Amino acid sequence: MDSDFGIPPSDGESNAFILNDIVAVGNDEIEEFLGLSVGSLEDLSGSIPFEGSAIKQTFLANAGDVLTFDFNFLTDECTLLDVQNGVCEPEDIFNDFSFVSLSGDELDNSFLKILADTSSDVVTSETFFFDETGYQSFSYEISETGTYTLGFGVADADNAFGDSGLLVDNVQLTASASTPEPTATLGLFATAFGVFSFRKKRQIK
Incomplete structure (x- = not known):
């Protein structure tokens, strides 16, 4: 995505966009795709x-x-902000969420963490979504040398109504002091599940 989406990228001219739209798949397929355990x-x-x-x-x-990396969670689901503004009721909140995962042979257990969900602090979005968190930064220190798989995802929780999305940008791997290689910008998003169909559809319009 670029600035025409309504939010300029946090770095460069474009970023990656993930959406739990009609191209979404079941959570079991996502877990298999990212190398995560069932459930x-x-x-x-x-x-x-x-x-x-x-x-x-x-x-x-x-x-x-x-x-x-930088991330921005966007949603059309009812949020705490919407409840405060009288748009919806607390019982209308469904916990759509975005997450990051890291798996590899060097890890005893895959790293898996929620980045943001519908209970996070949000503001009114300038995109076609109602609300967003705005860009936030995340960091993770690699503990062991090896090959890793980094994953990002967004999920509909409890029902399939109300879309949510995740923007990811400025993904970098900074070398430690003991390994003087320069900072590397990862060539992310070569592999996607339930993402690119939406992006192509948007470009056609």
Whole structure:
């Protein structure tokens, strides 16, 4: 996506966009795609993920390298902001969520964390979504040298109504002091599940 989407990228001229739209797939397919254990998304969110989309990239990293990226969660679901504004009721909130995963042979268990969900602090969005978190930054230090798979996803929780999306940008791997290689911008998003069909549809309009 670029600035025409309504939000300029946090870095450069474009970013990756993931949507749990009609191209979304079941949570079991996402878990298999990202190399996660069965039921891990439900355990993570405390909700039943109905459907979602994900992207991934495999990369080499050294111990001590720091992985960083920017993300922005967007949603049409009822949020706490909408409840405060009288748009919907608390019982209307369904816990759509976005997440990051990191898997590899060097990890005893895959790293899996929610980035933001419908209970996060949001503002009114300038896009076709109602609300967004705005860009936030995330970092993770690599503990062991090896090959890793980084994944990003967004999921519909409990029902398939109300779309949510995730923008990801400025994904970088910064070398540790003991490995003097320069900071690398990962060539992310070569592999996607339930993502590109929406992007092509948007370009046609």
